[in-house]
Every structure is written in structure tokens, then in C-alpha cells.
Amino acid sequence: MVERTWRPVAWGVVAAALAGLVLWPLARLLGEAVGAGLGRLLGDLGSAGAGAIVNSLWVSALVTVLALGGGLAAALLTERSRISGAGLLRLAILVPLVIPDFVSAMSWLRAYGPVGLTHRLLGIELPGLVGPAGIVIVLSVGALPLAYLVIAGGMRVRAEPDLERAARASGASALVAFRSVTLPLLWPVLVAAAGLVFVTSMNAFGTPVVLGSPAGFTTMTTRIYGDLAFSSSDEAFRRVIALACLLVVVAVSIVGLVDRLGGQGVDRTGLAGGTRATAGPHRRWAAVLAWLAVVLTVLVPLLALVLAALTRAVGLDPVPANLTLANFGRALDSHAIGALANSLLLATGAAALAVGLALVATALGSRWRPRLNTAVTLTFAVPGSVLAVAVLLAFGATLRDTLAIILLAYVAKLWALGQRPISGAADRLSGDLLRAARASGAGLLAALRTVTLPLLAPAIAAGALLVFVFAVHELTISVLLYGPTTETLAVDILGLQQVGDPVVTAALAVILTAVVAALAGLLLLLIRRFPWTEAGH
Amino acid sequence: MAVTDVPPAIELHRVAVAYDGVPVLADLDLRVEPGETLALLGPSGSGKTTLLFAVAGFLGIAGGEIRIAGRLASDRSTTLAPERRDVAVVFQQYALWPHLNAVETVAYPILRRGVDRARARLEALDLLERMGVSHLAERRPAQLSGGEQQRVGVARALARRAAVILLDEPTAHLDTPLRSALGAELSEQRRRSGAAAVYATHDVSEALAVADRVALLRDGRIVQVGDPRAIYERPVDLWAARLSGPASVVAAELVGDGRVRIAGRNVSLALDGGVRSLPDGTEAALLVRPDWVSLGGELPGAVSAVWFRGPWTDYRLETAAGTVEVREPGPPRAAPGQAVGWTLARAWLLDAGAQAGSPA
Numbered sequence: 001m002v003e004r005t006w007r008p009v010a011w012g013v014v015a016a017a018l019a020g021l022v023l024w025p026l027a028r029l030l031g032e033a034v035g036a037g038l039g040r041l042l043g044d045l046g047s048a049g050a051g052a053i054v055n056s057l058w059v060s061a062l063v064t065v066l067a068l069g070g071g072l073a074a075a076l077l078t079e080r081s082r083i084s085g086a087g088l089l090r091l092a093i094l095v096p097l098v099i100p101d102f103v104s105a106m107s108w109l110r111a112y113g114p115v116g117l118t119h120r121l122l123g124i125e126l127p128g129l130v131g132p133a134g135i136v137i138v139l140s141v142g143a144l145p146l147a148y149l150v151i152a153g154g155m156r157v158r159a160e161p162d163l164e165r166a167a168r169a170s171g172a173s174a175l176v177a178f179r180s181v182t183l184p185l186l187w188p189v190l191v192a193a194a195g196l197v198f199v200t201s202m203n204a205f206g207t208p209v210v211l212g213s214p215a216g217f218t219t220m221t222t223r224i225y226g227d228l229a230f231s232s233s234d235e236a237f238r239r240v241i242a243l244a245c246l247l248v249v250v251a252v253s254i255v256g257l258v259d260r261l262g263g264q265g266v267d268r269t270g271l272a273g274g275t276r277a278t279a280g281p282h283r284r285w286a287a288v289l290a291w292l293a294v295v296l297t298v299l300v301p302l303l304a305l306v307l308a309a310l311t312r313a314v315g316l317d318p319v320p321a322n323l324t325l326a327n328f329g330r331a332l333d334s335h336a337i338g339a340l341a342n343s344l345l346l347a348t349g350a351a352a353l354a355v356g357l358a359l360v361a362t363a364l365g366s367r368w369r370p371r372l373n374t375a376v377t378l379t380f381a382v383p384g385s386v387l388a389v390a391v392l393l394a395f396g397a398t399l400r401d402t403l404a405i406i407l408l409a410y411v412a413k414l415w416a417l418g419q420r421p422i423s424g425a426a427d428r429l430s431g432d433l434l435r436a437a438r439a440s441g442a443g444l445l446a447a448l449r450t451v452t453l454p455l456l457a458p459a460i461a462a463g464a465l466l467v468f469v470f471a472v473h474e475l476t477i478s479v480l481l482y483g484p485t486t487e488t489l490a491v492d493i494l495g496l497q498q499v500g501d502p503v504v505t506a507a508l509a510v511i512l513t514a515v516v517a518a519l520a521g522l523l524l525l526l527i528r529r530f531p532w533t534e535a536g537h
Numbered sequence: 538m539a540v541t542d543v544p545p546a547i548e549l550h551r552v553a554v555a556y557d558g559v560p561v562l563a564d565l566d567l568r569v570e571p572g573e574t575l576a577l578l579g580p581s582g583s584g585k586t587t588l589l590f591a592v593a594g595f596l597g598i599a600g601g602e603i604r605i606a607g608r609l610a611s612d613r614s615t616t617l618a619p620e621r622r623d624v625a626v627v628f629q630q631y632a633l634w635p636h637l638n639a640v641e642t643v644a645y646p647i648l649r650r651g652v653d654r655a656r657a658r659l660e661a662l663d664l665l666e667r668m669g670v671s672h673l674a675e676r677r678p679a680q681l682s683g684g685e686q687q688r689v690g691v692a693r694a695l696a697r698r699a700a701v702i703l704l705d706e707p708t709a710h711l712d713t714p715l716r717s718a719l720g721a722e723l724s725e726q727r728r729r730s731g732a733a734a735v736y737a738t739h740d741v742s743e744a745l746a747v748a749d750r751v752a753l754l755r756d757g758r759i760v761q762v763g764d765p766r767a768i769y770e771r772p773v774d775l776w777a778a779r780l781s782g783p784a785s786v787v788a789a790e791l792v793g794d795g796r797v798r799i800a801g802r803n804v805s806l807a808l809d810g811g812v813r814s815l816p817d818g819t820e821a822a823l824l825v826r827p828d829w830v831s832l833g834g835e836l837p838g839a840v841s842a843v844w845f846r847g848p849w850t851d852y853r854l855e856t857a858a859g860t861v862e863v864r865e866p867g868p869p870r871a872a873p874g875q876a877v878g879w880t881l882a883r884a885w886l887l888d889a890g891a892q893a894g895s896p897a
Contacts, residue, residue: 158635160632162628162630162632163632163633163634163635165590165593165595165619165626165628165632166626166628166632166633166634166693167634167645168593168594168595168618168619168620169593169619169620169624169625169626169694169697169703170620170625170645170646170649170693170696170697171620171646171649171650171697172620172645172649173618173620174618176649180645181634184634184636185634185635185636
């Protein structure tokens with residue numbers, strides 16, 4: 001896409017960014033580990049570290065099973081049966097994606113916890129919500145939409161309805177058709193979804209810190225946070241290094257495994273599409289169950305959070321006399337406003353830089369795009385906690401306690417989110433479109449401006465918004481890197497929650513979620529508004 | 538019904554299908570006899586796939602009933618599962634399973650019949666042989682061309698040994714030469730299997746060539762059913778005429794005794810279509826197929842366009858009675874702009890008083 005003269009410059013930018021943002025920090029982390037020596041690392045890991053590893057593993061495994069089962073069931077319901085309001089159900093299933101995970105943990109506490117909504121109204125609470133069971137449930141609810149997105153998308157491109165119809169018309173029952181056609185075709189997709197959910201759960205921090213810490217239940221990420229934030233011993237520091245290295249190993253090996261298992265995927269047949277004219281059977285009861293699940297796991301917790309934010313004090317019944325807007329005023333003190341400003345500033349910077357890097361990387365041409373995408377995706381798989389530790393090791397000496405160090409980590413982490421939509425849109429742009437513009441008399445710059453840019457614009461906006469949304473509700477990285485003046489809103493909310501001011505915490509969490517939800521709504525509008533972002537591949 | 542009577546392979550009685558309240562098929566009656574091939578001819582969106590899917594059991598019907606080989610398969614309240622109907626399907630986009638190779642694909646329906654693996658494989662290889670693709674037995678769909686994929690798709694349908702084969706525009710995505718080759722082969726294999734077939738297509742020449750009978754489908758309703766010659770020569774209306782082949786409409790006046798007056802001159806021709814009931818002097822629109830017209834006659838006209846097609850040549854004439862399409866064997870005999878005489882050997886009376894329009 002780019003003329004010869006600019007190519008080296010573009011390469012330089014991409015290479016420098018990859019090296020500076022990812023490779024150098026990770027090398028520093030590895031250097032620390034090698035310097036300490038394997039024996040010392042294992043020794044310092046101790047039972048506390050080992051326990052955290054075991055906890056992380058089994059929680060993630062359980063979440064993977066639950067989220068995958070739920071996601072598959074939801075995908076079968078929305079993609080393979082005729083239900084009324086399927087579009088709305090799809091949207092409802094995806095709602096947890098835009099709720100920061102520590103906010104959903106807090107909202108579950110407000111809904112089903114010891115002094116929660118159901119306790120006050122019905123006298124019942126969810127046993128074990130504070131502790132591992134609660135972590136598994138809330139993480140599963142958060143991960144289900146991820147699994148659903150991957151599986152439903154895979155169903156659309158891999159297991160077209162005609163393939164299942166062909167099995168039925170060959171004499172297979174619905175069950176046999178599912179087992180012999182749908183499942184084998186979805187196998188790579190299921191592997192990919194499982195890998196994604198497992199790595200996400202291993203890297204999760206907000207939910208385990210909110211629901212695990214009060215019960216003394218630590219995972220690898222909360223252990224890293226505890227050791228880094230509240231301890232200054234060399235032993236604790238080496239434990240951080242060891243855990244961070246382990247997290248990288250787990251993340252990278254899972255990504256590699258998924259690549260090998262899922263990559264040997266099934267080639268598509270020559271023709272896309274097939275007949276979509278008809279959907280499957282009516283499944284009214286399944287739809288009712290799905291809506292009930294959405295209400296119980298998403299809507300009730302959110303409602304409880306909003307009610308808590310509107311109540312004068314925790315423990316009061318949500319009757320009109322006890323309702324007030326004062327919490328929002330108290331929540332938005334100068335400190336919180338500063339934190340909100342930091343969050344927005346960081347998100348804006350991260351979105352601009354990530355999209356800029358994505359554009360440069362995309363401009364290098366279709367031959368390099370897949371490889372660069374892989375490299376960038378791998379950095380996305382590096383857990384936030386690890387990235388924060390590595391960036392701290394690499395740049396802490398000069399940039400400690402500045403917004404810049406958080407920004408660096410954000411860009412490294414979120415680059416992939418900006419790149420995905422942009423490179424995807426670029427892949428779908430036929431080179432002939434640009435050639436047609438040149439053949440119509442446009443110079444390269446004019447052609448880029450009048451043809452390429454308008455066609456990429458929705459993808460660029462989508463990429464920028466995606467980065468922005470994730471940066472605004474990011475907690476894992478900022479909680480490890482913030483300084484006295486660089487608190488983000490997420491860090492502020494977590495701090496308030498731990499100090500124990502539930503109503504003000506709830507008010508602030510509602511504000512954060514509203515900002516994120518508004519942005520996500522904008523993203524959705526954008527995607528709807530520009531139909532060509534989805535079509536034509 | 539007498540005991541010796543063989544029930545129709547497919548019988549649709551007042552079938553209705555609706556999506557989200559919008560009717561797609563309405564009040565549809567259709568019979569296909571055992572061993573017969575029925576072509577379902579209609580433009581896209583006319584409901585061809587919906588009709589096939591209703592017969593296959595992929596979707597339920599809102600009213601009426603569908604019987605397959607005499608057995609009730611669908612009515613308002615029940616839909617027999619596809620695997621329990623005596624029906625095989627060839628899909629428009631082939632619908633080959635990407636994870637199975639050709640022989641596994643064809644063996645699939647055989648295994649579902651309860652045949653053991655070794656025997657199923659032999660039978661599948663035999664079917665692939667019959668379709669001329671046995672050398673591709675170990676290939677997966679992605680390694681096959683469109684024509685090869687569809688041959689495997691047809692072999693899979695034949696392997697089902699069903700009483701009825703439904704073909705949903707099986708050649709729509711193939712090149713023209715491949716189309717006619719596969720079309721011919723399909724009819725041959727289908728005849729050998731003895732199954733009845735419903736062949737959905739939007740291609741007139743394909744429909745006329747493969748079918749024993751043709752049904753015209755328009756907006757979810759059957760407009761006309763008949764053998765291919767009847768469909769071509771005696772369309773029920775202008776829409777059916779234009780769907781079933783090239784056609785011109787010529788303005789004429791009936792003057793009795795199978796004679797008509799065109800552009801002020803009396804012409805004697807074989808006129809069909811309820812002409813006897815009409816009084817002399819009636820203004821009428823005559824449907825004329827290009828091969829019913831010939832150059833060199835007493836009617837005046839001017840050539841406005843000429844297309845040389847190899848074995849034959851198509852002409853467009855502008856005449857006082859309307860635009861007329863002509864098809865004659867051999868190379869062009871007239872050039873655009875040239876004044877020519879023309880005449881017609883036969884015509885089909887569409888409806889009295891209808892407007893003469895431009896050719897389709």
C-alpha cells in the first residue's frame with residue numbers, strides 16, 4: 001500500500017514499538033528471573049505462591065468449562081433456532097463485555113451478597129459469593145459472552161445450516177447431525193474459545209481481588225498485586241518475578257496450543273453462504289430460560305448496583321424515602337474527578353497511539369499483515385499484571401509514578417484491539433479498488449484519501465473506541481503502576497471499596513459503567529451505520 | 538383409492554408457509570408421480586427453496602399437508618423430521634462437509650441406513666464411479682472444483698436411496714458447459730435410481746430440458762403446471778410466457794377462421810388459445826416465440842439489431858405491430874437498419890384486448 005520510499009520508515013516505527021513496548025520489558029523480566037536463579041525463585045515462591053498457582057489453575061479450568069457450555073448453548077439458541085427477539089437476546093448476552101470485571105463483582109455483592117438486595121427483600125443470599133465459588137460464577141458470567149462471540153461467529157462461517165440440513169437429509173437425527181457434523185466443524189472454534197477464556201480467567205484481577213481477598217483466597221494476579229503493593233521484601237519481589245514468568249509461560253503456551261490444535265482447521269468449501277432462508281425449530285422454553293439467566297446474572301446485579309448508588313446508606317431498604325442523588329455528588333469529589341481525568345487522558349492517548357501503530361503496521365501490506373497480527377496478538381495475551389511488572393522493570397527508573405509509564409503499558413496491551421478491525425478491513429479491501437482510483441486519474445495520496453480512508457474509516461473508529469473502552473475500565477495494569485497523582489478511576493473505585501464506603505463506591509462504579517456503556521453504544525451504532533465493515537469478504 | 542394404485546411420490550395439498558407472519562407459500566397444490574421429474578421454475582425469491590425445504594422437512598408449514606409416498610409428512614401441527622422422510626437433497630451451494638473427504642461424504646447416508654463401514658465404503662466408491670469422480674475419493678471439498686463438488690453432492694443424495702430427490706438449483710454456480718454436462722448426467726442417474734425428482738431452477742432451458750413436467754412459481758403460488766412443450770407453447774399469461782422463454786407480443790385483430798389481421802394485412806396461421814369463443818374484430822395480443830417468426834414475408838418491418846450466435850442468428854425487428862424477436866438458423870441474412878419482410882407461422886392468443894408490449 002505504501003510507496004517504496006516510506007516503507008523503511010514504517011518498518012522502523014513498527015519494529016521500534018514492538019521492541020520498546022514488549023520485547024525489552026519482557027527481556028528485563030526474564031533477566032531478573034535468570035539473575036535470581038531458578039532455585040531461589042522456586043524457594044521464594046513458597047507455599048503462598050504455590051497455593052496461588054493452584055487456585056488460579058482450578059478456578060480458570062472451571063470457568064472455562066462453564067463459560068464454554070453456556071456460550072455453546074447460547075450460540076445454538078441464537079444461531080440455530082427460531083426465537084422471537086433473537087437480536088435483542090444477542091445484545092443482552094454481550095452486555096457483560098462492557099462491564100468492568102471488578103464492577104460486576106461489586107454488583108453481584110450488592111445483589112446477592114450478605115447485605116445485598118435479595119437478602120433484604122427475600123432473606124436469601126448466595127452462599128460462597130465471597131470466596132472461590134463467587135469468583136468462578138462471576139468470572140464465568142463475564143467470560144460467557146467471549147465464548148459466545150467466538151462460537152457463534154464460528155458457527156456462521158464454519159458450520160453453515162446447509163451442512164446440518166445435508167446431514168438430516170442423509171438420514172441423521174438432530175443429535176447425530178450435531179455430533180457428526182456440527183461438533184467436528186466447530187472443534188477448532190471451541191478450542192480457540194476455551195483457550196481465550198482460560199487465559200482471560202488466569203489473567204483476571206478485578207473479580208478475584210474484590211471477591212477473593214476478603215475470604216483470604218488469592219490467585220496469581222492478586223498475589224502479585226499484594227506482594228508488589230504491600231510488601232517491600234526481596235523475597236516478595238522474587239515471588240512476583242516467578243509468578244509473572246509463570247503467567248507468561250501459561251499464556252503463551254495456551255496460545256501456541258490453540259494455534260496448533262485449532263490451526264489445522266478445516267478448509268472452507270469453495271462457496272460461502274448457502275441457504276439462510278430458514279431457521280431451525282421454535283424453542284420457546286429455551287429462550288425463556290436464556291432470558292431468565294440474563295436477568296439473574298446481568299440485569300439484577302446491575303440494578304442492585306444502581307439502587308445501592310441511590311441509597312443513603314448501605315443496609316437501608318430501597319424505598320423512596322431512603323433514595324438520594326447525594327452519593328453521586330460525594331463520589332465526584334476533586335480526587336475522583338482527577339482520577340476520571342487521568343482515565344480519560346490515558347484512554348485517549350492509548351487509542352490514538354494504538355490506532356496510529358495499527359495504521360502503520362497495516363500499511364506495510366497484506367504480505368506482512370498476518371505475521372504482524374500474530375506478534376501483536378501475542379502481546380495481547382501477555383497478562384496485564386506481567387506487562388505492568390515488566391514495564392516497571394524496564395522504565396521504572398525514569399518514569400515511575402507518571403502517566404507515561406501507564407500509557408506505555410496500555411499501548412503495548414491494547415495495540416492488538418486497534419489492529420484487529422483495521423487490518424481486517426484492509427484485508428477485505430481489494431487492491432483493485434485502489435488501482436481503479438489510480439486508473440481514474442487519482443495520484444497515490446488522492447487515491448488513499450478518497451478511496452482507502454473512507455472505506456477504512458469505520459474500522460479505524462471501531463478500533464479507537466475499542467481501545468478507549470478497554471483503557472477506561474482497565475484496572476490490572478494501573479493498580480500496579482499508579483502513583484500519588486496518577487490514580488485512574490478504576491483504581492480509585494477499588495480503593496474506596498476496600499476502605500469500605502459501599503454507597504459511594506457504587507455511585508462511582510455506576511458512573512464508570514455509564515461512560516463505558518455510552519462508548520460501547522457508540523461503537524455499536526458505528527458498526528450498524530457502515531454496513532460494508534461487515535460485508536464483502 | 539384402489540389397492541393397486543401407487544400413491545404419488547409427493548403430494549402437496551393447500552400448503553401455506555409464512556416467515557414472521559409474511560406468507561411465502563400460499564394455497565399451493567402440487568403432485569409429483571413416482572419416477573417423474575418436475576422442474577420448479579421461478580425467479581429468485583419466488584419460493585422455490587422454501588417449497589423444497591418444506592418437502593424436505595427443514596421447516597414446518599402453517600397450513601395444508603404434505604404427503605411423501607402416501608405418508609403424511611407435514612401438516613399444520615406436525616413436521617416429520619427430515620431423516621425420517623424418504624427424501625434426499627442436492628444443495629445449491631453443495632453443502633459438502635469440510636471435514637470429510639468425498640468417499641466419507643457419500644458413505645455418510647449409507648452408514649445412517651445401518652450398513653457396516655466396509656460395505657458402505659464400497660457402495661460409496663461405486664456411486665462416485667458412476668458420477669465419474671472415483672479418482673477424487675480421498676479429497677476434501679476444498680480440493681475439488683465446483684463441478685466435482687456437486688458430483689459428490691449428487692452421489693451423496695443418490696446414496697440415500699430415497700423415493701424423492703430434491704435438487705435446489707444444483708447447477709446455478711457452475712459454468713455453462715459444465716451445467717449442461719452435469720444436468721444431463723443428473724437426469725440419467727436419476728432415471729436409473731427410479732426416484733422422483735423436484736428440480737428447482739431459474740433457468741428456462743434447463744427446466745425444459747430436464748423435466749417431464751414444469752411448474753411455474755410466482756410469489757409463492759403455482760401459476761402453471763404442464764409438460765415442457767405446453768409451458769413453452771401455451772403459457773397462461775404474459776408473465777409465464779416471459780419466464781418460459783423469449784417472447785414477443787404482437788398486436789392483432791381477429792378476423793375469423795384462424796386468421797388475424799396484423800398491421801393492416803390478413804395473415805393465415807395456426808392460432809391457439811381459446812380463439813373460438815371470441816367474436817371477429819376483437820383486438821388481441823398474440824404471443825410469438827422467436828422460432829415461430831421467419832424473415833421474408835409480406836409484413837413490413839425494419840431490423841434494429843442482429844446477434845450472431847453460431848448455429849443460429851437472433852434479429853430484432855421494429856414493426857407497426859410491435860417489436861418482434863426472430864430466431865433463424867445460420868449466419869445473419871440482414872443488417873441493422875435494413876427493411877425486411879416477415880411473417881409468422883403460429884401464435885398463441887394471450888388475452889383479448891391486451892396491450893402489445895415490448896419483447897422480454
